[in-house]
Amino acid sequence: MKKIVSMLLILALALSLCVTAFAEDAKTVGIAMPTRSLERWNRDGEYLEEQFKAAGYGVELVYSDNDITQQNNDIGNLIAEGVDLLIVAAIDGESLTQTLADAKDAGIPVIAYDRLIMNTDAISYYVSFDNYQVGVLQGQFVIDTLGLDLNDTSKTYNIEFTAGDPADNNAGFFFGGAFDTLKPYIDAGILNIPSGKTTFEQVATPAWSTDTALENMQNTLASFYSDGTVLDVALCSNDSTALGVAQAISSDYAGSNQPLVTGQDGDIANLQNIVDGKQTMTVYKNVSDEAGVTLELGKAILAGETPDAGLLDSLSAEAAYDTESYDNGTGIIPSYLLVPFVITKDSLQTLVDTGLYAWDGDYLVSTAATT
Numbered sequence: 001m002k003k004i005v006s007m008l009l010i011l012a013l014a015l016s017l018c019v020t021a022f023a024e025d026a027k028t029v030g031i032a033m034p035t036r037s038l039e040r041w042n043r044d045g046e047y048l049e050e051q052f053k054a055a056g057y058g059v060e061l062v063y064s065d066n067d068i069t070q071q072n073n074d075i076g077n078l079i080a081e082g083v084d085l086l087i088v089a090a091i092d093g094e095s096l097t098q099t100l101a102d103a104k105d106a107g108i109p110v111i112a113y114d115r116l117i118m119n120t121d122a123i124s125y126y127v128s129f130d131n132y133q134v135g136v137l138q139g140q141f142v143i144d145t146l147g148l149d150l151n152d153t154s155k156t157y158n159i160e161f162t163a164g165d166p167a168d169n170n171a172g173f174f175f176g177g178a179f180d181t182l183k184p185y186i187d188a189g190i191l192n193i194p195s196g197k198t199t200f201e202q203v204a205t206p207a208w209s210t211d212t213a214l215e216n217m218q219n220t221l222a223s224f225y226s227d228g229t230v231l232d233v234a235l236c237s238n239d240s241t242a243l244g245v246a247q248a249i250s251s252d253y254a255g256s257n258q259p260l261v262t263g264q265d266g267d268i269a270n271l272q273n274i275v276d277g278k279q280t281m282t283v284y285k286n287v288s289d290e291a292g293v294t295l296e297l298g299k300a301i302l303a304g305e306t307p308d309a310g311l312l313d314s315l316s317a318e319a320a321y322d323t324e325s326y327d328n329g330t331g332i333i334p335s336y337l338l339v340p341f342v343i344t345k346d347s348l349q350t351l352v353d354t355g356l357y358a359w360d361g362d363y364l365v366s367t368a369a370t371t
């Protein structure tokens with residue numbers, strides 16, 4: 001009996017030593033998201049936290065209220081706490097250089113999440129979607145839906161653009177993809193832009209603000225459409241801006257047609273607008289998959305590996321390894337780019353099939369806890 005008790009004691013001691021060793025081994029990941037005020041980042045934060053925790057990592061998740069100083073402080077705190085890996089979705093891609101130099105000095109690897117972080121050699125990798133392709137999908141949707149044909153200039157249409165935050169490196173890619181795709185039709189006079197606002201700078205929306213997009217569209221409608229000019233297309237780079245633009249069209253557009261309104265993200269309010277016919281499409285980015293790719297990459301980095309194209313084999317989502325497109329001013333940042341796709345009223349069920357959304361009557365709700 002004594003023997004059994006002492007054997008059990010030894011076993012318990014060995015087990016507790018194991019657990020302690022494991023706990024000491026458990027690495028912590030610091031995740032810095034820009035803001036809770038834009039829906040998608042709530043989902044990103046939740047999926048990243050869930051997936052890293054499930055893989056046995058400690059997680060520190062911070063949101064910085066779209067405030068650049070706060071994000072620098074928040075990341076500074078994560079560095080001081082001694083996290084082993086940083087995953088950062090920047091508010092302003094140009095403003096983290098000094099803070100991330102501190103991360104580098106402390107030997108903490110950094111993954112730029114969704115938005116490229118500029119002018120820092122502290123970034124090891126970039127995980128995002130093919131941002132230019134997001135814009136291409138929006139532009140191509142307009143071409144297909146209106147049936148535009150470069151050989152047929154008999155029918156012309158009016159279009160207005162709304163782009164994103166100039167501080168977000170993605171915003172130029174989205175606008176560029178859409179504008180380049182539509183440019184041949186603009187040059188041929190098939191698509192006209194009554195406001196004359198043809199450059200990114202003229203149509204950018206600081207902080208991706210819904211209210212600013214609403215105001216800008218109200219001004220455009222008042223200045224260029226109050227005489228009965230028909231608006232056929234409002235090309236919006238993402239859902240938060242599309243929300244404001246759709247509101248301006250509902251309240252301030254005199255025409256009787258419903259213009260095509262594009263978006264990006266699959267935010268719940270926009271999916272409702274798609275059901276209600278106030279928005280025509282959204283470019284969907286599965287951010288649970290984006291978190292999953294980040295997890296595989298993070299695991300490899302923390303295991304001391306130098307991931308490359310070979311990592312693609314361990315991913316469950318479709319992605320490309322890109323070593324050409326994203327130069328952050330210090331050189332090319334190797335990138336894992338996921339694939340965005342178009343959702344319309346007819347394909348909403350595709351979102352439910354991902355398990356990330358569910359039907360609530362005629363509308364969709366997110367199955368994520370935070371949205």
Ligand code: GAL
Nearest residue numbers: 038040115168170208238265
């Ligand atoms: C971009 C992101 C988009 C959109 C936007 C506003 O950087 O890629 O998906 O969410 O920010 O949050």
